[in-house]
Structure formats: C-alpha cells, structure tokens
Amino acid sequence: METPIQQPIATASLPAKPDIFAPANADEIKRKSVRGGAISLVAQALRFVLRTGSVIVLARLLSPEDFGLQGMVAAVLGFLGIFRDAGLSVATVQRNEITHQQISALFWTNVAVGAALTGIGVLATPGLVAFYKEPRLYWVSVVSVAAFLLNGLGIQHQALLQRNMQYFTIAVIDLVALLVSLGVGIGMALGGLGYWALVGMAVSAPFVSTLGAWIAIPWMPGIPRRGSGIRSMLHFGGTCTLNSLVVYAAYNVEKVLLGRFWGAEALGLYGRAYQLVTLPIEQLNSSINGVAFPALSRIQHDPERLCRAFLKGYAILSSISLPITLMCAVFAEEIVRVVLGQKWMEAAPIFRLLVPTAMTLALVNPFGWFMQATGRAVRSLCIALLIAPVVLLGILLGLHHGPKGVALGYSLAMASLVLPIITWAKRGTGITMKSYWESIKPLVFSCLLASIGGLLVKVLLIGKLATLPLLILETVTFGGVYAWFLLIVMRQKSLYLDLLAQVFPRLRRSASSNL
Numbered sequence: 001m002e003t004p005i006q007q008p009i010a011t012a013s014l015p016a017k018p019d020i021f022a023p024a025n026a027d028e029i030k031r032k033s034v035r036g037g038a039i040s041l042v043a044q045a046l047r048f049v050l051r052t053g054s055v056i057v058l059a060r061l062l063s064p065e066d067f068g069l070q071g072m073v074a075a076v077l078g079f080l081g082i083f084r085d086a087g088l089s090v091a092t093v094q095r096n097e098i099t100h101q102q103i104s105a106l107f108w109t110n111v112a113v114g115a116a117l118t119g120i121g122v123l124a125t126p127g128l129v130a131f132y133k134e135p136r137l138y139w140v141s142v143v144s145v146a147a148f149l150l151n152g153l154g155i156q157h158q159a160l161l162q163r164n165m166q167y168f169t170i171a172v173i174d175l176v177a178l179l180v181s182l183g184v185g186i187g188m189a190l191g192g193l194g195y196w197a198l199v200g201m202a203v204s205a206p207f208v209s210t211l212g213a214w215i216a217i218p219w220m221p222g223i224p225r226r227g228s229g230i231r232s233m234l235h236f237g238g239t240c241t242l243n244s245l246v247v248y249a250a251y252n253v254e255k256v257l258l259g260r261f262w263g264a265e266a267l268g269l270y271g272r273a274y275q276l277v278t279l280p281i282e283q284l285n286s287s288i289n290g291v292a293f294p295a296l297s298r299i300q301h302d303p304e305r306l307c308r309a310f311l312k313g314y315a316i317l318s319s320i321s322l323p324i325t326l327m328c329a330v331f332a333e334e335i336v337r338v339v340l341g342q343k344w345m346e347a348a349p350i351f352r353l354l355v356p357t358a359m360t361l362a363l364v365n366p367f368g369w370f371m372q373a374t375g376r377a378v379r380s381l382c383i384a385l386l387i388a389p390v391v392l393l394g395i396l397l398g399l400h401h402g403p404k405g406v407a408l409g410y411s412l413a414m415a416s417l418v419l420p421i422i423t424w425a426k427r428g429t430g431i432t433m434k435s436y437w438e439s440i441k442p443l444v445f446s447c448l449l450a451s452i453g454g455l456l457v458k459v460l461l462i463g464k465l466a467t468l469p470l471l472i473l474e475t476v477t478f479g480g481v482y483a484w485f486l487l488i489v490m491r492q493k494s495l496y497l498d499l500l501a502q503v504f505p506r507l508r509r510s511a512s513s514n515l
Contacts, residue, residue, distance in 0.1 A: 043175060047174065058185065062189055062195070067195075068263070068268035072259045072264065077121055080121055104222040153214075158209070173216065177206075180205070182201065184197075257395065266403050278358050303430050315440060321362035323450060326447050350404055350407045356415045360414040364418060442492050451478070454477050
C-alpha cells in the first residue's frame, strides 16, 4: 500500500514558481496553454525549416545506401528506445501533485533504465549484424546505443520543464540541440564520413538536450528511498510504455522487413519518403502535445471544459495538418524533386502512397494525448493492440511488391482504422460523433476545394514552368483557396482571431478600445 502523498517539492530545490506542482487556476492554464502553443508552433516551424534544409543537404551528400544502413540500426534500436523513459516523464506531468522524493526516485529509475538499455544494445549488436548480414552495422550500433544513457540522465528535468509549462525554455533547448546535431551531421558528411554523419547526429542531439535541461532546471536528485509513493506512477508509466511499444512495433516493422528482404537501398528510398511525408505531422504533434498534455492533465477533473478545450485544440491542429498532408498527395513529384533531388525520384510514388498513413496519424494521434491526460492509459493500450495486427497484415500483403507495395498496404490498413479508433477513444468522455464532426467539417470541405484548385494549377502549368516556381505557385494557390474558404465561407475567422488575441493581448485591448 502506498504511503500518503507528501508535501510538494520545496521551492528552494527547484527555481520555479511556488505552485509548480499544484493545480493551476483556469485562467492561468488557458493563458499558458495558448501562449505556449504559439511558442511551440514557432519553434516547430523553425525545426521544420532546419530539418527540411538538412534533408535537402544530406540527400545530396549521402547515398540511399547510407540512409539505409543507419535506418537498419534505427529501426531495431528504436524498439529499445521505447523503454528509455519507462513512461515516467508522462507520469510526472500527468500527476496532480508530486514531491521531491518522488521525482528523485523516478530520476534514478530512468538512469538505471538508460544504463540497462545501453548494455542490452551492445550485447544485441552481433545479432543485429547477423540478421541483416551487414558487418558495417556493428560499430554503428555500438556508438548509437550511448544515446540511451544520455536520455536517461535528462528525462525528469525535461518533464519538470514541461510540467511547469516553461515552453520558451523547452523550445530554446530543442532548437539548440537540433542546430548542434545538424552541424555535426553536415560537417561529417562534408568530411566524407558517409553514414557516420547520421550516427553523429543521432548521438549529439540527446547530449545537448540533456545538458540544456540540467542548466535550465538546476534541481539535484536526492538519494532514492523506499516508500516514496511512486507505485501508481510506475504502473501508469509502465502502461504508457507498453502502449508505445506496441505502436512502435506496428509503425516500424515494415522498415525492418524491407531492410532484411530488399536491402539497404530499398530501405533508404522508403525511409526518405516516409520521413518526408510524416515530418510535418511529427513536428506539429510534438509542438502541440508538449502544450496540450500538461494543460489537459490540469483540467481532467472538469469533463465539460476538458472536452470543449480538446475539440477546439483538435480543430486548430487539424487546420494545419490536414492541408499539409493533402498537398503532399497532390504535389508529390514536385516536392520530392525539390527537397531530395532528381536521383531520389523513385521515392515519389512511395511518398504519395504513404499520404493516407500521414493523414491517419494526424487524425488519431491527438486522441492518444487525450486518453493519457485523463488517465485512460489502459484504453490507449487496447487501441494500440487493435492497430498492430491490422497494420502488420497490410505490410505483409504488400512486402512481395517491395517499397511501393509496403507503402500501399500500410496506408490501406491505417485508413481502415480511423473510424474505429476515434469511436473507441471518445467513448464515455462526453465527446460525441456529432461534436467531433462539427469541429472538423469546415476543414474537410476547405481542404477538398483547395486540392481542386492546386490540381488545376498543376495540370495547366506542368511542363511550362521549372519545378521550384511551379511548386511555389501550386502551394500559394492551395493555401489561398483554403484560407479563403475556411475563414470566410465556413465562417471560422472568429476562432482564429480569438486565438491571436490570446497570444497577443494587446490586439484584444486595442480592439476593445476601438468599440
């Protein structure tokens, strides 16, 4: 039986506001969430530009085989990476109140897990080499597993930043870590080190992130003690970890199978296409999740307000993610030629076939945050157990036809799961199918009309303009039609003006004074 909850961590131990671990009031949560969302979106936009720029540069410095070799290691070691925080960062943020002793116990648990994963990764390396029949993977794997220990040292500090909604600090740390890792990777690629450039990027990022979190939160863990009251947190974290494990296996098994049966070059083409089509969604999900999860956790005991806040945030996120994924489908060849270069054009059909997968992720991932923030981790796990066999079946059916067949099978399987996942995730939460449809209906119609406009420009001007000007004109047309239809025809302008007023209070005061 757990001991009673102790007093929250002393403010002297952590340089933060006195109520860092206590529930915040409604106005404070809304203010921090909206401004935090704006900061995160700006930061993720910068990350997207930087990562896209690195993709453009590295695609021209490295070969598909280089990416394939690193992808073989990443797909397998990524399985171990699911355990790197044991779900304890989620538990730290989700908990209504938490103590110094509890965080210390969680910190040392994360360090122990990181050290164990590093050791397991090294021991598993010979098996990895034998599985792929590729001796070059040995040292790539041995060096890559160091990231597990680096991550373990910084997980709780990063969780404390997120819990306290210090979004600007989080954004700065993330951007600095990305810049350093990109500098390392591009520098090594220019030095002719091939796939080692990708390994250098993978290891340097967690080192900088951990260092930055320790500098931002100079909290020192205490000696771990028994009876600190973390049993329920370990159970919650374990359930979240198991959920992540199942989801990871479902979403990455095709990379393992392609590498094994079709080789490094095929995996390299598929991997670049997959990264390119899912990168915008991952960036958006990462930025919004970092804000939405702690905010929803703080209001989980007010069901009506929780549902209203979730659907509003869902609509705003979808208003960005849905048009981006549709543009990937309509302008696939132009995007691949501009971003990756002419030698990667074999990836274009794979890129287009993966669009339904990206669309599905954009629609269902926010429900994962919603379930975890409200303590429904077991339901999230059950949904993951539904996803895994369906996706695996689709991948296996397409494997015989190579990367294109896998992409098609993957997307068909994912698309078939959208409605069941949403229906199950919202059950008993107060969210109805009618309220859900009303939140996304304006976006759906706006996206369809914008797609028609962008496609007309493509059909009329393809072959008459160079690829880059054509892509710019297509994107501007798509964006203009989408914005006009969404804001004016579908009358959604007030929603986004209110959002801007929350981010920039001066706009609201100025508008009020002019009335």
